[in-house]
Amino acid sequence: MAEKMRENISAMLKGIDRYNPNNLACLENYVKAQVKENVYDLEANLAVLKLYQFNPNFFQEQIAVYILIKALTNMPNTDFILCKCLIDPSYLETEIIKKITDIHQLLETCQFREFWNEVAKTPELFNDINGFHDSIRKYISYVVNITYQRIERSFLKEILGNLGEAELNRWMSLNGWREDDYDFVFIANQEENIKTKNITEKIDFESVAPVLATYR
Amino acid sequence: MYYEEIAEEDYQYGLNAGFYTGDGRQDLDYDRDFTGLPLGSGMPAPGAPHNMPDMVHDFLLYLYKAVTERNIFEIQNLYESTYAQLTDTYFKSKPWPDENEVTAVVGTRENYDVFIIFYKELYFRHIYAKCQPTIEQRCDSYANYCSLFNLLLNAKEPIAIELPNQWLWDIIDEFIYQFQSFSLFRMKASAGKLSDYEMAQLKDNLKVWNVHSVLNVLHCLVDKSKINEQLREYNSGRDPDLVADEFGKQSLYKMLGYFSLIGLLRLHSLLGDYYQAIKVLENIDIHRQPLQNLSIARVLACQMTTFYYVGFAYMMMRRYADAIRTFCNILVYLQRTRQMYHQYRTFQMDMIEKQTDQMYVLLNICLVLHPQRVDESVSSVLHEKYGDSMNKMQRLDIAEFENAFRYACPKFLSPVAVIFENDQNLAGRLDPWKQQLQVFMDEVHQQKNIIEIRSFLKLYTTISVAKLADFMKMDEKTLKVHLLAYKHKMQNMVWTEEKGKSGLEGEFLSGSDVDFYIDKNMIHVADTKVARRYGDYFLRQIHKFEELYRIISSL
Numbered sequence: 040m041a042e043k044m045r046e047n048i049s050a051m052l053k054g055i056d057r058y059n060p061n062n063l064a065c066l067e068n069y070v071k072a073q074v075k076e077n078v079y080d081l082e083a084n085l086a087v088l089k090l091y092q093f094n095p096n097f098f099q100e101q102i103a104v105y106i107l108i109k110a111l112t113n114m115p116n117t118d119f120i121l122c123k124c125l126i127d128p129s130y131l132e133t134e135i136i137k138k139i140t141d142i143h144q145l146l147e148t149c150q151f152r153e154f155w156n157e158v159a160k161t162p163e164l165f166n167d168i169n170g171f172h173d174s175i176r177k178y179i180s181y182v183v184n185i186t187y188q189r190i191e192r193s194f195l196k197e198i199l200g201n202l203g204e205a206e207l208n209r210w211m212s213l214n215g216w217r218e219d220d221y222d223f224v225f226i227a228n229q230e231e232n233i234k235t236k237n238i239t240e241k242i243d244f245e246s247v248a249p250v251l252a253t254y255r
Numbered sequence: 256m257y258y259e260e261i262a263e264e265d266y267q268y269g270l271n272a273g274f275y276t277g278d279g280r281q282d283l284d285y286d287r288d289f290t291g292l293p294l295g296s297g298m299p300a301p302g303a304p305h306n307m308p309d310m311v312h313d314f315l316l317y318l319y320k321a322v323t324e325r326n327i328f329e330i331q332n333l334y335e336s337t338y339a340q341l342t343d344t345y346f347k348s349k350p351w352p353d354e355n356e357v358t359a360v361v362g363t364r365e366n367y368d369v370f371i372i373f374y375k376e377l378y379f380r381h382i383y384a385k386c387q388p389t390i391e392q393r394c395d396s397y398a399n400y401c402s403l404f405n406l407l408l409n410a411k412e413p414i415a416i417e418l419p420n421q422w423l424w425d426i427i428d429e430f431i432y433q434f435q436s437f438s439l440f441r442m443k444a445s446a447g448k449l450s451d452y453e454m455a456q457l458k459d460n461l462k463v464w465n466v467h468s469v470l471n472v473l474h475c476l477v478d479k480s481k482i483n484e485q486l487r488e489y490n491s492g493r494d495p496d497l498v499a500d501e502f503g504k505q506s507l508y509k510m511l512g513y514f515s516l517i518g519l520l521r522l523h524s525l526l527g528d529y530y531q532a533i534k535v536l537e538n539i540d541i542h543r544q545p546l547q548n549l550s551i552a553r554v555l556a557c558q559m560t561t562f563y564y565v566g567f568a569y570m571m572m573r574r575y576a577d578a579i580r581t582f583c584n585i586l587v588y589l590q591r592t593r594q595m596y597h598q599y600r601t602f603q604m605d606m607i608e609k610q611t612d613q614m615y616v617l618l619n620i621c622l623v624l625h626p627q628r629v630d631e632s633v634s635s636v637l638h639e640k641y642g643d644s645m646n647k648m649q650r651l652d653i654a655e656f657e658n659a660f661r662y663a664c665p666k667f668l669s670p671v672a673v674i675f676e677n678d679q680n681l682a683g684r685l686d687p688w689k690q691q692l693q694v695f696m697d698e699v700h701q702q703k704n705i706i707e708i709r710s711f712l713k714l715y716t717t718i719s720v721a722k723l724a725d726f727m728k729m730d731e732k733t734l735k736v737h738l739l740a741y742k743h744k745m746q747n748m749v750w751t752e753e754k755g756k757s758g759l760e761g762e763f764l765s766g767s768d769v770d771f772y773i774d775k776n777m778i779h780v781a782d783t784k785v786a787r788r789y790g791d792y793f794l795r796q797i798h799k800f801e802e803l804y805r806i807i808s809s810l
Binding site: 054055058081082085089092093095115116117120121123124125127128131144147148149150151182183185186187188189190191194223229230233234235236237238239240242247250 | 466467470471474475477478526527528529530531571572573574628670671689690691693694697698701716735736737738739740742743744746748763765770771772773774775779781782783784785786787788789790794797
């Protein structure tokens, strides 16, 4: 359904019509569809927050919460920040939204253990969001991918949310990671990508020839 | 008929005869009899105001004539120099002649209704700049903008007027400025700082300076001029005229359309909508050095605004590499053209100087959070003028980040027209400036450990996690978390040329000068060493000596 809506919605967001509060109901339904069907459309979601910004009376906390959680699932992109800049500060301090911004903070600072603990405290907040846990695992895997050559198996298990052996193996094969020796997992060969660079200046003849010609 | 008479007068006075004689007696001779001027019987001399200086009187007639004749060169001259001179001489702290006085001087004749709208735009702009606008003036100015834009947008065919680009830019710029000013005024109301009369007026005029109408005007100008279609054609190397209709082909509409895009960039940024801010420019390719060859090149203020807001939006989106590139582009350009623009653009110099400083400060912030090599002429200014601030931020002086942001950020607005009386707490909390500062400071707090880790990593090629944890006085588990965060934060979405043109696109790249990876328990550090560059230095010396040699040999 969300996919079908996408085209209509995108037409709705063109030009000045983007600020038309009459579109709000339709856009809110689209947010719900995204939540249910695990798809994502940042631009439409920002348009909803924009309409809330212009018309505070229409604000619906549940929709804003959905939008923020969907933004979490699109990390490492900075969508969450974009959303935060549009939400009225008085709403940012309500209990639920405050909790989600705290969770965002944990993810941004890579405190994944604490993140999973927080999620476990209020699972009902995230259960609606189809694919939430795996989306976050994808983000965590991305951070591991850029950081590690070989990582302790136990640490990896823990930051991915205390995975069992079978689940860990599934994630490893999904990411192309393999067992190194028993305690470590081989992530990727980083020596090739991350090495000391020396940038020296190269001056070719063509770039100085005109100067030499002028001052002959 | 009237036309001819004015043309005659032209010969007698000469446009460049010097408006300001420097003779106080002559210039301030208020009682001078205007009927003595050879203006002919068509002029409404009897009603002419008696306290208007000759120079001003003549200026109004010349301006009317130039606008009517669509003499761009003359309008530009009157607008950029005469107008500024007269303002300096007669209207330093009081308004220019109002509509009635101008009507008395110029007379209601052909094209007058159009002329007076543009004149009033100047008139109100001057009040905003030099006097404190009253609530009535704020509303009247808004009404005048409505007439101006209705005139342009409701016309069946393009209206027969041409104005210099600078003036067109100033119209859009001022329109947003006054909206901004009104929003701040409304916020004062919420803080209980207005008189009862002002409050009553404000409540009667809730529709005035409404965010929807401001957005609507800018969008309509964009649509009317087909500027996006034109830019797309231009970018793909085709002739923009092929997609422009009669409106879009006319410079007035085309430039207003272009400037409205920049206006939208600014407006979206002021409302904290950085995504839309960048998106609205998707057909303007600001990354590929178009500075010198675009026709807007002559409107420096427009370029400053473009790069300032684009850079700022990138910074807020944590796309530091893009922000740094954007700021450096314009700052290098400003340094190179400094000589040139200092000579002939004095009247907006203060604003330009201030915005330049702000961009240096923003660049400084970005470079502390995301160290990178930048153009040497820019980095030497940074070290000279902002070295202290940079050191403080590098030593994690959080207050310094806040000060720098406070100084360099735009004046954010609240789009809501609601007035909260007698609730100062709520008003304070709703301050949109605080909101954006908070978002930025959250980011700084998230990154402060990274700055410290970097200072240690710089010293090693390999170091064990345990040893670094020891240095940083924290346990290994905590350090590992910080190391992950380091890698995450140093990966920025960066715009790349191959990816197409939208400034929103890009790919994740690490632009960090100190990079590393972890293998088991060992951190392997890779830093980027940039050897000193001599080429530029020697070239400059060669030119200098050659110049010296030339001077000496001519002695």
